[in-house]
Amino acid sequence: MKSGELFRYSGNNECSVMEKNYARVVNTKHALGLNSCSSALMLGLKSIINDNDKVLMPAFTFVAVPSSIKLANGKPVLVNITKDLYIDNKDLEYKIKKYNCKYLMLSYMRGHIPDIDELFSICNK
Numbered sequence: 001m002k003s004g005e006l007f008r009y010s011g012n013n014e015c016s017v018m019e020k021n022y023a024r025v026v027n028t029k030h031a032l033g034l035n036s037c038s039s040a041l042m043l044g045l046k047s048i049i050n051d052n053d054k055v056l057m058p059a060f061t062f063v064a065v066p067s068s069i070k071l072a073n074g075k076p077v078l079v080n081i082t083k084d085l086y087i088d089n090k091d092l093e094y095k096i097k098k099y100n101c102k103y104l105m106l107s108y109m110r111g112h113i114p115d116i117d118e119l120f121s122i123c124n125k
Contacts, residue, residue, distance in 0.1 A: 038064040045072035056104040085112040
């Protein structure tokens with residue numbers, strides 16, 4: 001605010017410099033700083049899903065997950081969780097088949113991380 005430069009518009013502000021530096025570090029032509037992780041989730045989804053594609057997600061999650069799916073014009077499909085707060089793998093397999101889903105947006109709540117190898121195995125089927 002003290003500099004009087006608005007976000008990204010002067011071309012040499014902190015955000016623009018960070019974007020250029022990050023792009024160089026990850027060896028890509030462009031990088032884009034966003035206002036929130038919700039925006040990042042939505043843009044990531046927009047880059048891979050088509051309108052009305054179904055996206056699986058844990059039923060117990062943060063609001064950014066289903067809202068980013070909706071903002072990307074996808075349809076959230078809730079997957080049950082276990083009593084230990086993990087995504088329920090049996091329900092995941094059922095929902096993949098029932099809704100013909102190709103995407104899973106996985107989030108962890110309260111530090112409860114599922115068996116990733118098992119999830120990959122299910123998703124790779």
